[in-house]
Amino acid sequence: MLLEAERVSKTYKRDGAVFSAVSDASLRVGDGELVCVTGRSGSGKSTLLGIVAGLLPPTEGHVIFDGADITKLRDSRLSRLRGPQIGYIPQGHSLLASLSVIDNVRLPLYLGSRAARAGTGAAALLDKVGAGHLAAQYPAQLSGGELRRVSIARALLREPRLLIADEPTGDLDPDNAAAIFGLFEDIAREGAAILLVTHDPALVERCDRRYDMSGGELRASDVRSRQSGGVIC
Amino acid sequence: MKERRLTPLRLSLNSLARRPVRTACLSGIVALLAFVLIGGLLLSASLRGGVESARRRLGADALIVPTGYEQSVGGALLRGEPSAFYLDGAVAGELMELEGVAEASAQLFIASFDSPHCSQKVQMIGYDADSDFVVAPWLESAAPGGPGEGEIIVGSLINGKVGGELQFFKKYYKVVGKLEPTGMGFDTSVFLNMAAARDALREYVQLGGEGVPQDGEAISSIVVNVKDGVDVEEFAKNIRLGYRDSHVSVVLPQSLVTDASRGLGALLAVVAALSSLLWVLAAGVLALLFSLSANERMREFGVYRALGATRARLTAIVLTESAVVGLVGAVAGAGLLAVVFLSFERLLSVSLDMPYLRPTFASLAPTLTAVFTVSWLAPPVASLFSALRIGRLAAHSIIREGV
Incomplete structure (x- = not known):
């Protein structure tokens, strides 16, 4: 199993009281799997994604990525691992307004170590997500669907083994949402593991597995097998 | 498409260019800081140089001058205010022979006319x-x-x-030497031997100059060194009392320097206090602006984090950006100061009413570099807290749901 979260919890202090964002959650994602997490706003989905992406340390529990417990790694080592192996697409627009589209896509190459600057060409990735013609544009000139495509291209730049996307189709119309989701299916078909948050029932149906989150608690839900043959739990 | 390396510097420059008003405000504060700090340093060094030069040049124990001209001699020697005053020739000869005098020499001061026909009024x-x-x-x-x-x-x-050649009154004089700057009245003075000075004085009278005794042997002052063991204060007191009726007084050059030093000390204290206050204020304002900016841009830094940036890399990006702001501001401030200072230095030195001698830039280079660096580094220091906070919190900003 590429990613295993074991009984992770995350608590915050809010106005002096302890608030539990994620409580005793466990999940697994294998290579080539497309796994979705659903749940109401504020249920803890994004926090869970942040924990499994190595962006937030859990208060309790462990996250095992490719056999290594990333909750025990120091920031520099964790970033070295996360940069090339875990692609993360944040919720909402996340392109830097001061950079062109092509520079936004290339950005991850310059945030890690020099040795890690190998990867698929940015222009080729933009072509792959259908945004090749936007390379010289700036984010302010792009539509919501185009912004999302560029974000996906950026997350794929270093050919990650795990791609995490937080509501990647949240503000898109059904056609754009379906097209973007199609991209994720293609990526999963090529072998990458995908973990995403979505509210769209039509898209949830196309996932290999589904988790529901409510009040910080995660529950495995109905499971189906994609034609490509994902792991069945 | 040509690929550019997205180094922290490049990212910083892009970010600064995208927010020109904010960048201009931040750099403007640093420019003001650099202007005041470097200006304060130059001013302090120049005034110190002036007083030190005066200490070296006024190498007599006492100056005997006509009563009522004690301030004039200070103005003429220290500040280049042309003056003309005269002692009775007979009394002067007697004064030079006084008991306790080790060596004495007469000087004759003539102020050139202040008229539209003269290019500048000078002290001869x-x-x-x-x-x-x-x-x-x-x-x-x-x-x-x-x-x-x-x-x-x-x-x-x-x-x-x-x-x-230069013309004074009716006569042309050949310039045979030009003196090094002293920061004192000597810089706007012309020196000539006593015989030539007496000729000039006669021409001065013929052209309408007033207040000159008619005995032909007029002198303006006597520089005196007293013998070893003679108390110069007592010597001065005796002359003031003994020659009161002859309208003779004594100025002690070192007291002129001491007075100038005292004035300098007060001025430098004000400059130092203002500079320190400004540094603290500038650092506070910069820290506040960087903190506000950090809050506003937290999600942007969260994106960096999500894309694999370490906390240290985030801190480096923030500090690079603030260092660029600091460099732009410090260069602008220093440049503006250079223009203002070099354009108005003479006016400044006159209006300060104190001996003023700017040391060479080469001799000031280490201190100037240090002060420039203090200005340049003010933004990185002020942004350090924000940079560390960004490193700690940026990831949370990208995780927050509903953003």
Whole structure:
């Protein structure tokens, strides 16, 4: 199993009281799997994604990525691992307004170590997500669907083994949402593991597995097998 | 498409260019800081240089002058305010022979006319090359043998070149030497031997100059060194009392310097206090602006984090950005200061009413570099807290749901 979260919890202090964002959650994602997490706003989905992406340390529990417990790694080592192996697409627009589209896509190459600057060409990735013609544009000139495509291209730049996307189709119309989701299916078909948050029932149906989150608690839900043959739990 | 390396510097420049108003405000604060700090340093060094120069040049124990002209001699020597005052010739001769006098020499001051026909009003100083022990050695270094008949040695700010000629009253004088800057009245003075000075004084009277005694032997002041063991204060007191009816007074040059030093000390204290206050204020305002900016841009830094940036890399990006702001501001401030300072230095030195001698930039280079660096580094220091906070919190900003 590429990613295993074991009984992770995350608590915050809010106005002096302890608030539990994620409580005793466990999940697994294998290579080539497309796994979705659903749940109401504020249920803890994004926090869970942040924990499994190595962006937030859990208060309790462990996250095992490719056999290594990333909750025990120091920031520099964790970033070295996360940069090339875990692609993360944040919720909402996340392109830097001061950079062109092509520079936004290339950005991850310059945030890690020099040795890690190998990867698929940015222009080729933009072509792959259908945004090749936007390379010289700036984010302010792009539509919501185009912004999302560029974000996906950026997350794929270093050919990650795990791609995490937080509501990647949240503000898109059904056609754009379906097209973007199609991209994720293609990526999963090529072998990458995908973990995403979505509210769209039509898209949830196309996932290999589904988790529901409510009040910080995660529950495995109905499971189906994609034609490509994902792991069945 | 040409690929550019997205180094922290490049990212910083892009970010700064995208927010020109914010960048201009931040750099403007640093420019003001650099202007004041470097300006304060130059001013302090120049005033210190002036006082030190005065201490070296006023190498006599006492100056005997007419009563009522004690301030004038200070103005003429320290600040270049042309003055003309005269002692009775007979009394002067008697004073030079007083008990306790080790060496004495007469000087004759003539102020050129302040008229539209004259390019500048200057102080002419006639001295006796044989007996003078104050300016003669110094003049000797500028023109060996001193000025002869029809010759003059000019101060550094007099508009004349060695070998050229300058007209005073009715006569042209050949410039045989030009003195190094002193920061004192000597810079706007012209030196000539006593015989030539007396001729000039006669022409001065013929052209309408007033207040000159008719005895033909007028002198303006006597520079005196007292014998070892003679108390110069007591010596001065005795002259003031003994020659009260002859309208003779005594100025102690070192007290002139001491007064100037006292004034300088007060001024430098104000400059230092203002500079320190400004640094603290600037650092506080910069820290506040960086903190506000950090809050506003937290999600942007969260994106960096999500894309694999370490906390240290985020901190480096923030500090690079603030260092660029600091560099732009410090260069702008230093540049503006250079323009203002070099354009108005003379006016400044006159309005300060104190001896003023700017050391060479080469001699000031280490201190200037240090002060420039203090200005440059103010933004990185002010942004350090924000940078560390960004490193700690940026990831949370990208995780927050509903953003």
